[in-house]
Amino acid sequence: MKLIGSLASPYVRKVRVVMAEKKLDYALVLENVWAADTVIAQSNPLGKVPCLLMEDGSALYDSRVIAEYLDTLTPVCKLLPPNGRDRADIKVWEALADGILDAAILVRLETTLRAPEQQSSVWIERQMDKVHGGLAAMSARLGESPFCHDNHYTLADVAVACCLGWLAFRFPAIDWRSAHPNLARLFDKLSDRASFKDSVPQ
Template structure:
């Protein structure tokens, strides 16, 4: 398998951590989707990473679809429950974490995208996205409570997704002191950060 992605994308980070936890072999190919000569649309017509190219050259895209597929490839380290409320709970945690990443990226692009002049940028739009991050972090903290992991007593996709979201905030929004505001998320993130998969795959500038 081949994974097309970037080192700064939190969605790519999520997929790479799942690949590592599942002990699956793959080739990582970096791609700058903002470059004028990017060829990502040849694999993903949406022009986004991550994109997984399977052995038969079929493309799978959207990080949620990719990680769900990867979890079926090996019984090692099952990350998504097979069904029922437990599965729905894990996928809801993933949706919440992905929403934080969505909002963070939207706010960042509104602030820095070179295709827009400063006078065209909307502070109201940025504030709206930052508000989503704040309410989502509070929801994460409340949902985690004093549990060792987001969805029970073992690490799951819930924790991987949350860890990637928090790591991206550290990368792009160091002014957000989520550790002081949510010490239980701080404790979870410190625990996740000690895993080799997180050490190797967390987004880097």
């Protein structure tokens, strides 16, 4: 398998972490989707990463689809239960983490791709409200639990840690550590795992 992605993308990192936890072999193919010579559309018509190229030539996208598929390939480090409410709860965690990232990335694009006089402060504020509201919701859901779902490591933890890691990377001014110390504890614990150490955004 080949994973098309970038070293900065939190969605790509999520898939890389899952690959590492599941001990799956793959080749990472770096792609800058913003470059004029990008060829990502040949694999993903949406022009986004991550994109997983299968051995039969087909492609999977986006990160949620890829992560769910990868978890079926081996019983090593099962990250999702087979069905039911527990599985749905973990997927809600993933949707929340990805939603925070979606909003934060829109802010980054607004402030880096548009000239200052073209930027919308109303739009930026609206997206940042989603970021802060999402962080508060994650903190409330986590409480004092050691992991996001019950007492064991799941895809929810992978998604949340990738979200927090990217915010620390791209939005260091957001002091989510002080505001939500339980999220900081979870993030620090997960950051000690080899899968996270080997995929720090850059």
